[in-house]
Amino acid sequence: MNANNEWNKLEKSYAKEGVEMKVRHTKLDNKTINYLSVKGENNPSTTIVFIHGAPGRADNFGNYLKNKTLLEKANVISVERLGYGSEKGKEEDAIGLHGKAVRTVLNDWQEELxxxxxxxxxxxSYGGPIAAYTSVQDSxxxxxxxxxxxxxxxELELMKWYSRWAQSKVIYAILPSGLKVATDEKANHAESxxxxxxxxxxxxxxxxxxHGTTDGLVPFENLQYVVDNWSIDVDTVVLEKKGHLFPFKDEEIVVNLLLQKIDS
Structure with a gap:
């Protein structure tokens, strides 16, 4: 399935659920950036921007794009990170480049609205440093x-056995594009x-x-790392006995937090 057909199919799947989702495309130099967008009710002035991890796709946050409570107060968009969503995906390890891609999306969205x-x-996950660094480049x-x-x-980056296994030439050759990008990111992320x-x-x-205390993929100690390295006070939410995928298994945690942010 080519990319255009994939996006059209995705838009139709949202429409069947009564959600008018539009896949938008913008350019950073010669790179195409795709993102999913849903406009909130009554032209809200707030937009929530989701940035996925590795592996990942923009549609991972589909339930948030369809969340009626969020859409009553905000527009919701989800960025397909550089390298993902292409049959010939190429990993881009420079976090600064990913930050520029996110800013390009923000500019395109503001022009649309x-x-x-x-x-x-x-x-x-890997979308975390990109979100933070986007604000460093241009807040x-x-x-x-x-x-x-x-x-x-x-220093807390973990290279799991299956990541090393996926880097072997024989296994790497048969991986789908998205997993190749993800495993390349994993190999280079500490240096980035x-x-x-x-x-x-x-x-x-x-x-x-x-952060969840039982996260087996990204160590919980990253929470303290952020607190120690930011020059401003950081709000922390510790989730006891929650793992890495809580945004998708316990969506109400994230939804409630975002609603608090919008209303504050």
Whole structure:
């Protein structure tokens, strides 16, 4: 299935559930960035922006894009990160480039709406440092950064046995595009984080980090890393006995937090 057919099929699947979702496309130099978008009711001035992890797709946050309570108060968009959603996906390990891609999406969305927006950036896992670094590069319009089980510390990066296994030439050759990108990101992520770790003190946007104590993929200690490396106070939410996938297994936790942010 080519990309256009895939996007059309996805839009139709949302329409069947009564949600008018539009896949939008914008450009950063020669790179195409795709993102899913749903406009909220009564032209809200807040837009929630989801940034997925690895592996991941923009549609991972589909239930949030369909959430009527959120849409009563905000527009909701979800970014397909560079390298994903292509038959010939290529991993982009520079977190700064991913940040520029997110900013390109924000500019495109604001042009679509025709009025300034208040953005809440929500990054899960590998999407966490991208959300935070986007605000370092250019904080304009960004009211909040919400980090969900984010992989922030280079020293805490875990190279699991299956990641090493996936890097073997025989296995790598048969992996689908998205998993190739994900396993390449995993191999390079610690070094990518190390290159920017001295800049986290530049984050000036209010930040909340939510992490589960039993996360077996991204160590819980990343929460303390963020607290120690931000120059501003960070709000923390500790989820006892929750793992890495709580945004998809316990969506009400994230929805309630976002509603609080919008109303504050």
């Amino acid at each position: 025709g009025e300034p927006q208040h953005y809440i950036l929500v990054g899960h 304009s319009g960004i009211d909040e950064v919400v980090l969900l089980a984010p992989a922030m510390s280079s 984080l190390k290159k920017i770790e001295g800049e986290w003190s530049k984050v000036k946007v209010p930040t909340t980090i939510v």
